[in-house]
Amino acid sequence: MxxxxxxxxxxxxxxxxxxxxxxxxxxxxxxxxxxxxxDGKVWQTDADEQVRPSHAKAQGQLIPDNVDFRLHAMVYVRKGRDQDGQGVNAAGGWKEVEGVWDVAERPRDARLPYHQTVNCRCRRIELPGAxxxxxxxxxxxxxxxxxxxxxxxxxxxxxxxxxxxxxxxxxxxxxxxxxxxxxxxxx
Missing domain, CATH: 3.30.300 (GMP Synthetase; Chain A, domain 3)
Structure with missing residues (x-):
């Protein structure tokens, strides 16, 4: 050996x-x-008092182009007493629904509910190579x-x-x- x-x-x-x-x-x-x-993309608003709360929260959302933006779903709450007659909702108006999302490829996407698209001035900024x-x-x-x-x-x-x-x-x-x-x- x-x-x-x-x-x-x-x-x-x-x-x-x-x-x-x-x-x-x-x-x-x-x-x-x-x-x-x-590529990447960013949700951009006009950042003024007319921007919806859900769009304001989406401001600056940076994501890959093949993924949808997430916007908080919104529900309209009437001014006045709540359904049980207990509390008073003095403000009324659109409120965000936490934990529920509307998704969109871009602002004013046809998949969004009407109240998320009407008079929307937001833009999608393209980021090639991001x-x-x-x-x-x-x-x-x-x-x-x-x-x-x-x-x-x-x-x-x-x-x-x-x-x-x-x-x-x-x-x-x-x-x-x-x-x-x-x-x-x-x-």
């Missing part, structure tokens, strides 16, 4: 080679994700017998964007594309 004695630095050299490969895969994934990421700017990758790190790197996306509601009905699955598609590219290189 023959014994082979390996150089003590060989495992470090192998780990360095594998780490470079893992870095390449992570960089390719990040590049593919940036190319496939949806989600892509939040994509980053970390360098490969050895940990025990594994070498890992990560790719992350920092943007509001980005997880919802990945699973959205309109254009979702962009990050998973980028990962499949990077994996296929590196699998083909091995052959």
């Amino acid at each position: 023959a014994r082979v004695r390996l150089n003590g630095g060989l495992s470090r050299q192998i780990a360095a080679l594998v780490a470079r490969r893992v870095d390449q895969v992570a960089d390719d994934l990040a590049e593919n994700a940036r190319a496939a990421a949806p 989600v892509a700017a939040g994509v980053s990758s970390s360098p490969a790190r050895p940990s025990g017998r594994a070498i890992t790197a990560s790719v992350s996306v920092a943007f509001p509601r980005v997880a919802e964007s990945e699973y959205a009905d309109q254009g979702g699955g962009w990050l998973a598609a980028a990962a499949r594309q990077a994996a296929a590219k590196h699998r083909a290189r091995r052959r």
Whole structure:
């Protein structure tokens, strides 16, 4: 039986080679994700006293373009006594319903109830490349017998964007594309 004695630095050299490969895969994934990421959008109001409370709360809402804006649902409360005849509602008017949402792709979206769209002066501001700017990758790190790197996306509601009905699955598609590219290189 023959014994082979390996150089003590060989495992470090192998780990360095594998780490470079893992870095390449992570960089390719990040590049593919940036190319496939949806644009961003922001809800903007005129910020004056005529803006509805639900639209004022949506002011500055920054989200991926393939996700809907969320506006608090509203209900009209009549001026006067409440239904039980107990309290007096002196103000009356439109009130927000907490925890209930109306959703819209843009201001004045046809899916919104009439009272959310009539005389609305809000705008959707397009932000090309905003989600892509939040994509980053970390360098490969050895940990025990594994070498890992990560790719992350920092943007509001980005997880919802990945699973959205309109254009979702962009990050998973980028990962499949990077994996296929590196699998083909091995052959």
